[in-house]
Amino acid sequence: MTPYTIAVLASGRGTNLQALLDAIAAGALPARIVGVFSDKPASGAIALAREAGIATVALRPRDFADRDAHDEALFSAVAAVQPDLIVCAGYLRIISAASVRRFEGRMINIHPSLLPKYPGLDTHARALAAGDAEHGASVHVVVPELDAGPLLSQVRIPVLPGDDAAGLAARLLPREHALLAATCRLLATRRLDITGGRVRFDGHDLAAPLLLDAHDQLQEA
Numbered sequence: 001m002t003p004y005t006i007a008v009l010a011s012g013r014g015t016n017l018q019a020l021l022d023a024i025a026a027g028a029l030p031a032r033i034v035g036v037f038s039d040k041p042a043s044g045a046i047a048l049a050r051e052a053g054i055a056t057v058a059l060r061p062r063d064f065a066d067r068d069a070h071d072e073a074l075f076s077a078v079a080a081v082q083p084d085l086i087v088c089a090g091y092l093r094i095i096s097a098a099s100v101r102r103f104e105g106r107m108i109n110i111h112p113s114l115l116p117k118y119p120g121l122d123t124h125a126r127a128l129a130a131g132d133a134e135h136g137a138s139v140h141v142v143v144p145e146l147d148a149g150p151l152l153s154q155v156r157i158p159v160l161p162g163d164d165a166a167g168l169a170a171r172l173l174p175r176e177h178a179l180l181a182a183t184c185r186l187l188a189t190r191r192l193d194i195t196g197g198r199v200r201f202d203g204h205d206l207a208a209p210l211l212l213d214a215h216d217q218l219q220e221a
């Protein structure tokens with residue numbers, strides 16, 4: 001059987017990309033990363049991909065007439081590697097509706113909040129400002145509306161006394177890595193299916209996001 005192929009979009013450090021590479025190397029994710037794509041040529045994610053010998057495409061938005069032209073070029077490069085799955089891991093640009101539709105049912109995003117709470121930026125500071133007892137991260141299907149697609153999985157962490165945004169982010173990040181790797185594993189093994197915009201788990205509609213447990217396993221709520 002041909003290996004499950006993943007394309008990764010990233011704008012930043014690339015620690016989620018590294019987590020996927022580590023899961024593949026450990027035999028925990030039966031997949032192959034066939035390309036890393038970015039709007040930031042100097043990003044850590046692009047450097048990591050090059051070190052790992054993975055094909056990269058980095059296109060600066062300012063080299064294009066407008067957002068649609070940039071998206072068209074970047075996502076045509078994504079299409080060229082024919083990925084089974086596209087993972088947005090810290091890709092900080094809003095993707096045009098046309099490009100989202102082009103890969104409908106094949107694109108997911110990891111977001112550092114318990115969606116539908118706190119779509120957008122500064123999620124850690126907003127959770128603290130609201131006095132939340134719990135925080136977390138979510139993996140969802142990408143739809144044209146920002147951070148709003150069907151939820152696949154979540155991980156929850158407690159907010160501790162004295163937490164600041166940086167501390168909360170740092171404590172959440174390793175849980176994000178485990179969440180993303182576990183979710184991609186379920187997609188690669190076809191236990192989780194997102195084709196046609198519907199989320200199915202082991203053949204039935206998923207009523208609520210899967211939850212990551214302390215052993216890094218995803219369980220139905």
Ligand code: GRF
Pocket residue numbers: 010011012013014015016017045089090091110111112137176
């Ligand atoms: C992660 O916190 C992710 O949830 C968010 O952007 C960050 C990317 O981190 N969307 P990295 O570049 O993978 O380290």
